[in-house]
Amino acid sequence: MxxxxxxxxxxxxxxxxxxxxxxxxxxxxxxxxxxxxxxxxxxxxxxxxxxxxxxxxxxxxxxxxxxxxxxxxxxxxxxxxxxxxxxxxxxxxxxxxxxxxxxxxxxxxxxxxxxxxxxxxxxxxxxxxGFPQFDVKEDYDKRSFTRFSADNSEKVRSFKVLPSSIDYSDHTNNVEYIRFAIDSLSCGEISDRGVAAVEAHYLKQTREGDILDIACSRVGNEVVFDMTGGNIKVAACRLTFKK
Missing domain, CATH: 3.10.129.10 (Hotdog Thioesterase)
Structure with a gap:
């Protein structure tokens, strides 16, 4: 092991x-x-x-x-x-x-x-x-995954998935979805409010040339983004601000 x-x-x-x-x-x-x-x-x-x-x-x-x-x-x-x-x-x-x-x-x-x-x-x-069975250890920190959705959201932008977002797995890299969310905000908001946490859920794979729509909703110190392609939800990302 x-x-x-x-x-x-x-x-x-x-x-x-x-x-x-x-x-x-x-x-x-x-x-x-x-x-x-x-x-x-x-x-x-x-x-x-x-x-x-x-x-x-x-x-x-x-x-x-x-x-x-x-x-x-x-x-x-x-x-x-x-x-x-x-x-x-x-x-x-x-x-x-x-x-x-x-x-x-x-x-x-x-x-x-x-x-x-x-x-x-x-x-x-x-x-x-053939993945090995590990001696599973208690997590470093008790916080874990949560459920969230961009309720009453508004579309903020559409874009095409470009070659620079595609990784060795022939799909959009996981980090890119977080980048898509960040790029829907402004430097001023990120700097002024400070990011306390980010959580992303990847629901469907997307490929080069796919057109994605991003909609977001804001409640308190949270901004939630839903990302869809062809009216199918492919990813969701939540940013929690410090203030």
Whole structure:
């Protein structure tokens, strides 16, 4: 059985920051994706291996990040991962980003993933791809996935999915949906209110050339985005502000 613990240290590079001078929401989502993928690579189950051996790919189905403290531009940070839940078809990976002092947490994250058969485009049982059974550990943080919907929403924009949004799985990368939501706001609002948390649910895969519509609703300190393609809901994203 592989060890249920993984960590990697990196700098908060320029590409991971934004106009605030610290780690951006997009940068945090990218760190989570990198850490989860590198964790799976460490025991031979990353996407290239899954595709080669089982004609399947990993797909993010849910992602939540709760921000605790700012990771500064150029700061040395450590992403720590472990699996907190396994079902017949899904895995929960918990990630926390620890700041350079070795004790302060920048964010907690939880990611739900599953394996998709490339030919049938159907979810596969983990046992069918030989995924190991881990000694599941209690999560780093008690916050988990929630339900949300953009009720009484208004359409804010439409756009085409471009090649730069497509990843190795031949679909729109999970981080891009969070980017689509962020790009529907303004720098002023993000800077003034501060993002406390982001949660994204990925419902359907989208491809290059697809036209997506984004509608949003606002209640209190939350902004919820519904993303649709051809009148089918493909993703939802909620941003929670600090104020």
């Amino acid at each position: 592989p060890k249920n613990a993984f960590s990697e240290t990196r700098r908060t590079e320029t590409s991971l920051t934004d106009f605030t001078g610290g780690l951006s929401v997009i940068g945090a989502a990218q760190i989570v994706e990198d850490a989860v993928c590198d964790f799976f690579h460490s025991f031979g189950f990353d996407n290239p291996a899954l595709r080669k051996n089982h004609n399947s790919i990993w797909v993010f189905t849910k992602n939540r990040i709760d921000f605790e403290n700012t990771a500064e531009w150029g700061e040395l940070v450590t992403a720590e991962c472990r699996i907190s839940k396994q079902t017949a078809a899904t895995v929960w990976v918990d990630t926390r980003l620890v700041k350079e002092d070795g004790k302060t947490v920048a964010f907690y994250a939880r990611t739900e993933i599953c394996a998709i058969d490339l030919e049938k485009q159907a979810i596969k049982r983990l046992s069918s791809v």
